[in-house]
Amino acid sequence: MKRRDFLAGTATGVALGAGALALSACGEDKKEEKKAAPAVLKKKRELKMVTTWPKNFPGLGTGAARAAQRITDMSDGELTVKLFSAGELVPALESFDAVSNGTADMYHGAEYYWQGKHKAFNFFTAVPFGLTAGEMDAWIHHGGGQALWDELASGFNVKPFACGNTGVQMGGWFNKEINSVEDLKGLKIRMPGLGGEVLRKLGAAAITLPGGEIFPSLQSGAIDATEWVGPWNDLAFGFYKVTKFYYYPGFHEPGSTLSCGVNLDVWKSLTPSQQAIVENATMAENNYMMAEFNARNGDSLEVLLKEHGVQLRKFSDEIMQQIGEASGEVMREVAAADEMTGKVFKSFADFRKKAMGWSDLSEKSYWESRGLSYKYD
Structure with a gap:
């Protein structure tokens, strides 16, 4: 072998050897790195949420399901x-007791x-002649409502949150016309909260x-009238099959906030990021439910x-005035x-x-102006 070939071969061997050593060292470094910084395993946890709503019921039941899924996904x-x-x-x-x-x-329901x-x-769902949906959000988040809600609910080992709103509700379904407050006397009416x-x-x-339980109670005559939520939910329950007089406005729930309550011990056990x-x-x-x-x-x-022949009726100003006076007394x-x-x-x-x-x-002055007779669409 010529001298220069030998030297070239030697140099190549040295280079390859050095490369192998470098790779070997790199591999050892990675092993050490793995030992020094093991992967962090996230601790997974299942939470049970109970609700006051029928399974898959539009808006209310599906809203609870969405809230549960949002927490899971986020x-x-x-x-x-x-x-x-x-x-x-x-x-x-x-x-509530279960949580x-x-x-x-957790629960999803209505505080009243x-x-x-x-x-x-009652004040954290709706009270007669109280706040609208937007006003409820403003009070809870910027008017001291959440702090009061926390103080109240903590006495029952619950941490509460606003988790849905149905807006202004209808006055309800009646088996006869209501032309005066006298017509309400003796009627068995499904209405929870302070409206009741x-x-x-x-x-x-x-x-x-x-x-x-509302529809079968109407059907059997156990109750003469009911309020529920509004046209979307009332249509789903089929109240039109039993009674045809549908009244507005609803004095009792002008902006019904729904809630998610978390067991307080569970809440405190969550990490700050999980709480967020x-x-x-x-x-x-x-926000999503109100829009829906x-x-x-x-x-x-x-x-x-148009399809079910429901007769829409408006409570007279006289009736609403008397209901308002009674509401003030109750409050x-x-x-x-x-x-x-x-x-x-x-x-x-x-x-x-x-x-x-x-x-x-x-808003009120805008609504009045929007209702003026001008061409728009």
Whole structure:
């Protein structure tokens, strides 16, 4: 072998050897790196959500399902929320107790269903002649409502959130025309919350029933009338099959906030990022549901009137005036019941006064102007 060939071969061998050593060292470094920084395994957790709504019921039941799915998706499966509709794990109106005592982790419902626990819960769904949906959001998020809600619910081991809204509700379905307040006397009417207290003051018998029990109760004559939500949900329940008189406006629920309550011990056990996910998921559903009801109610009302012969009636100003007076009496009585309810009512009433001033100047005057007779479409 020539000398220069030998040297070239030697150089190549050295280069290859060095490369092999480098690769080997690199491999060792990677092994050490793997040992030094093991992959972080996310701890997955399943949460049980119970609801007061029938399975897959439009708007309410589907809204609860969306909220559960939002939390699951936003956490990338770190939190999996399993939904149980009314009666699947616990009866509808026992959802609050199930979360309070830890049988379930979360509920989706309406706070006025819990007025038997404390009258102040009514204010976080809706009260007669109270706040509209937008005004409720403003009070809860910017008027001190959430802090009061937290204080109230914490006494029952619950952390609450707004998680949906149905907007202004209809006055209800009646088996006869209502031409005066006298026509309400003696009627058995399904109406929960403080609206029911107002009806009792006017001589009616107000009854609280979960959604799934309303139609059979109307059909059997156990009740003479009912309010539920609005055209979209009322059409789905088929109330038009039993009664044809459909009244508006609804005095009792001008902006019904739905809620998601989390067991307080479960809430405290969540990481800050998981808490943020729950908070933002419920807020997203709160907005989405309100938009959905606004989109569906108009079309559903048209179906009720044109396809099912429903007779739309408006409560007279005289009736609404008397209902308003009775509502004021009920609100003052409730506020005087205990210190906590009085504190919530003061905050609510003070905010209502300010909200009415702005709403009259802005939205009400706009609606009146929009209704003038000019060509647009």
